Amino acid sequence: MRIAVDAMGGDNAPEEIVAGALLARNELGYDITLVGDEQRMRELLPSDTDIEIRHATEIIHMDEAPAVAVRRKKDASIVVATKLVKDGYAEAIVSAGSTGAQMTAALFDLGRIKGIKRPAISTLFPTAKGPKVLLDSGANADSKPENLVQFAHMGCIYAEKVLGMENPTVGLLNIGSEEGKGNELTVETYQLLKNESLNFIGNVEPRDITIGNVDVMVCDGFVGNIVLKLAEGLGTFLMNAIKDQLTSTYRYKIGAAMVAPGIRNIKKLMDYSEYGGAPLLGVDGVSIISHGSSDAKAIKNAIKAAGVCVNNGFVASTKSRLRGEDK
Amino acid sequence: MRIAVDAMGGDNAPEEIVAGALLARNELGYDITLVGDEQRMRELLPSDTDIEIRHATEIIHMDEAPAVAVRRKKDASIVVATKLVKDGYAEAIVSAGSTGAQMTAALFDLGRIKGIKRPAISTLFPTAKGPKVLLDSGANADSKPENLVQFAHMGCIYAEKVLGMENPTVGLLNIGSEEGKGNELTVETYQLLKNESLNFIGNVEPRDITIGNVDVMVCDGFVGNIVLKLAEGLGTFLMNAIKDQLTSTYRYKIGAAMVAPGIRNIKKLMDYSEYGGAPLLGVDGVSIISHGSSDAKAIKNAIKAAGVCVNNGFVASTKSRLRGEDK
Structure with missing residues (x-):
């Protein structure tokens, strides 16, 4: 399983995000792609790491209007990371950045689950x-x-x-x-x-x-x-x-x-x-919101939550329940 | 100045309400009328007190629908106490009971200030x-x-x-x-x-x-x-x-x-x-809400707040500001 992690989102990015990705790689064994400023990530990662880096030149900040920012900043880390899921390269994305931007990117690229009128943040x-x-x-x-x-x-x-x-x-x-x-x-x-x-x-x-x-x-x-x-x-x-x-x-x-x-x-x-992250609900893919003040442990827990969502067929369950096939 | 106090309202009624009225009488010097079960209040008050008692046979409880309760229980302590203000006998009323009932009684008997579309609780x-x-x-x-x-x-x-x-x-x-x-x-x-x-x-x-x-x-x-x-x-x-x-x-x-x-x-x-009580805003009289869990000190402070409202012409200020005569 591969998880795409927005390395540039959150109050403690990229240091704590990279540290959290390392923790997750070691403890959980998932393949991880960190998305963001390649040079800064290289400085933070050990030279022998097998964590993948995907360079992204832009960052969407907390005070930006999400819809505008996601449209304009095609090379923002959250946008690039979400696209990795869209393209089937990664199975989930984790971010501690702007929740609005994460939701907007998910809606643009992963789409809403059919029948869901409004996605929600839990x-x-x-x-x-x-x-x-x-x-x-x-x-x-x-x-x-x-x-x-x-x-x-x-x-x-x-x-x-x-x-x-x-x-x-x-x-x-x-x-x-x-x-x-x-x-x-x-x-x-x-x-x-x-x-x-x-x-x-x-x-x-x-x-x-x-x-x-x-x-x-x-x-x-x-x-x-x-x-x-x-x-x-x-x-x-x-x-x-x-x-x-x-x-x-x-x-x-x-x-x-x-x-x-x-x-x-x-x-x-x-x-x-302690709790890691919560998935965006109602979007057609796994996108985990981690708290803006996430430290390495929180990011690791968010990556863990992403893995649980993928392994338990969280999105498929939502779809089938909406079709009335599931309880 | 005379303050009517609903002796039966609140988690600690009537004991703490009566004790608070005694504190206020001693420390602030206001004339006080306690409204509620006369016998219980007599047991709680010293025999030589000059605090007045007005007997009321009913109580409106927290779980009652305020509009219904105020209409039906004409002899509820909050209703009787509010009427004392309406009749000009008291200048303010204090209660730690059902806020909804207090608001309803105030609307029925004191009325809304002209021009105020909706009263508010602060x-x-x-x-x-x-x-x-x-x-x-x-x-x-x-x-x-x-x-x-x-x-x-x-x-x-x-x-x-x-x-x-x-x-x-x-x-x-x-x-x-x-x-x-x-x-x-x-x-x-x-x-x-x-x-x-x-x-x-x-x-x-x-x-x-x-x-x-x-x-x-x-x-x-x-x-x-x-x-x-x-x-x-x-x-x-x-x-x-x-x-x-x-x-x-x-x-x-x-x-x-x-x-x-x-x-x-x-x-x-x-x-x-510590803060005493807050007045109902937009009603044509001083009705002070004290917290439901009020102890004697809170009641004393609520009575103090009632006195400040009366002395500072709080209701008149609201009226004049609404007419644009004030700032």
Whole structure:
């Protein structure tokens, strides 16, 4: 199996991306093609590596409008890497760069799965009961009830095929738990989800996200993106507050040294890099989104997730479920 | 000044509500009318108190549909307390009970301020730079751009008149910082806000909420409610994780004892009770929402906020600003 890795995407590119590719090569044994600035990658790779390099001259940055950038920058690393999958040279692509650009490149070159109205971005959310799936976490700022129903199905396939969950529960993210609560979108979506062949447990509230008592949480991309960014912001805020407090007096510093491993465990609990990456859902190929702040371990885990998607026939499962052939 | 206090609303009613009323009576000197179960309140109050009791036989619970409950339970504590303001007997009402019921009672009995299309609920959000205003935090699950513009103005009046902020900055809560980002609602609202006489700083992202670099954050009630509940859920999740970790080994326990005051400071940072309550915005009278988990101190602070609203002519300011007579 060959995985194409966008070496230039993410806050820590290309150093951590290259390091992650090396880890994955050693630990997982996949063939890997790194796409990006050849000279910089050569400097980072050992001379005897069998990781392949594909040179790409351009980079799409986080602040660029994805549709425009993907069209204009034909030689951007994310575009070239996605094309390797399109051409059948690689079986999956991994990137920690602009999610919008990755989605756009996937839509242009891999296409949508027939029947999927809107692809979605899923996120693995850290909870007290392990990682759970939240989607859409930002692909569609405006969604309709029928889109959310498809998100629910795609999220379940991801949970089953990639995360190994059995008969995952589905919840509709809402501002009240009772049927009839919410805005027009959630009220209508609730009625549709009730009648789908899903393990639908009804509305879930934001506190359920952190408790982790639902496997797949569905919402529109605006809300999902707010949730994702707020959780990250709050996590950072709190960990900084802890750091500030526990270094503010001599006595605290001694105590802090004693509890430091415990504090690190909490940080780890919220650490996205543990979970690797999540696939774009609804596109006709495996494209794994790794967190923008990915380090080598996160990239390795994202490459691992790519391998699981390929091995478990994730895309084929989505297609067959949509045709009603699968549960 | 007389403040009517709903003694039966909130997780800790009536004990903490009565205790908070006593604190407020002693520290602030306001006349107070406690509304609720007379016998229970008598048991909680000292015999020589000059706090007035108004008996009410019913309670509206958190899980009741507000519109139905307010209509049916004419003798519910929140309904009776709001009527005291309507009748001019009290100048403000404070409750820690069902926010929906409080809003409904206010709309029925105090009415909307003329020109306000939708009232809003504001929340004081804990940030690294002190409490900031988030609205709408749940009154309107579906909102239009013109509603959000009114929310912005009402939030500013609250920030100025009650919180004492000068020329507060206004941000539109969004999933990207650039103009043009977001969903249909935020894209359209941005264009309207640009042309208002507001200190509008553009889109703000969820991480800005925790950083605290904007004074008034505007969003629709669905998103605001999600933000509020997620922040509370995550805060609880993290504080529990810290507690679990730091009591898991003997060594940690010793360290934890040394840093305990620091951890308590962090908890305090996220503690809503510090901030008291926030007024319902857009209703023609002062109705202060206190957090559902309010303790005595939170109730005292909510009563204090009620006093500030009355003294600073908060409702009159809203009216005059809407008529364009004010800034």
